[in-house]
Amino acid sequence: DTAVSQTPxxxxxxxxxxxxxxxxxxxxHDTMYWYKQDSKKFLKIMFSYNNKELIIxxxxxxRFSPKSPDKAHxxxxxxxxxxxxxxxxxxxxxxxxxxxxxxFGQGTRLTVV
Amino acid sequence: DxxxxxxxxxxxxxxxxxxxxxxxxxxxxxxxxYWYRQIHSQGxxxxxHGLKNNETNEMASLIITEDRKSSTLILPHATLRDxxxxxxxxxxxxxxxxxxxxxxxKLNVKP
Numbered sequence: 001d002t003a004v005s006q007t008p009x010x011x012x013x014x015x016x017x018x019x020x021x022x023x024x025x026x027x028x029h030d031t032m033y034w035y036k037q038d039s040k041k042f043l044k045i046m047f048s049y050n051n052k053e054l055i056i057x058x059x060x061x062x063r064f065s066p067k068s069p070d071k072a073h074x075x076x077x078x079x080x081x082x083x084x085x086x087x088x089x090x091x092x093x094x095x096x097x098x099x100x101x102x103x104f105g106q107g108t109r110l111t112v113v
Numbered sequence: 114d115x116x117x118x119x120x121x122x123x124x125x126x127x128x129x130x131x132x133x134x135x136x137x138x139x140x141x142x143x144x145x146x147y148w149y150r151q152i153h154s155q156g157x158x159x160x161x162h163g164l165k166n167n168e169t170n171e172m173a174s175l176i177i178t179e180d181r182k183s184s185t186l187i188l189p190h191a192t193l194r195d196x197x198x199x200x201x202x203x204x205x206x207x208x209x210x211x212x213x214x215x216x217x218x219k220l221n222v223k224p
Binding site: 037092104 | 147154155156157158159162198200212213214215216217
């Protein structure tokens with residue numbers, strides 16, 4: 001069983017469209033995250049949710065809206081997609097907000113054309 | 114956040130130990146050193162972390178200098194499947210698991 005799974009794995013869409021990426025973890029973790037990996041391979045946190053509550057929002061444009069229907073799911077909705085949004089987006093989870101390791105999904109490669 | 118410096122790339126022969134260095138000279142007293150790796154087209158994978166004592170698990174060993182300004186990740190018997198980018202990260206102080214991954218070290222394990 002995949003611990004942290006994201007769908008879709010690849011997403012190609014036109015500028016201006018709205019798209020969603022889904023994430024689910026079956027580890028029973030309390031905390032989930034969205035990270036963005038840019039073309040230079042730098043990976044930066046975007047959001048963190050703990051027990052469905054938003055904890056971290058790293059100055060991400062408000063076109064990006066995370067939604068956590070329950071603590072096993074954290075979806076990312078992106079409105080009015082721009083070329084600069086092209087990147088690989090990773091979902092992750094950890095047991096808690098404390099000093100525990102994070103488990104990452106396989107990533108979603110988003111390409112905006 | 115403490116900044117980390119790692120070599121861009123390293124080579125290692127299969128079956129030999131791979132020693133990956135990391136400098137973090139501005140680390141604060143209660144900041145932990147984490148190591149992750151990313152195999153091509155996959156998500157990052159946790160390897161090990163430590164505060165000041167050396168740590169060992171089934172994947173690797175982490176050696177942290179006494180002044181904590183640098184550390185070394187040791188893969189004792191590298192295999193071809195260990196070819197990946199290895200990230201050394203110093204975790205911020207606010208306990209929010211807020212990781213920033215820099216450019217890392219590309220480890221090439223060769224037969």
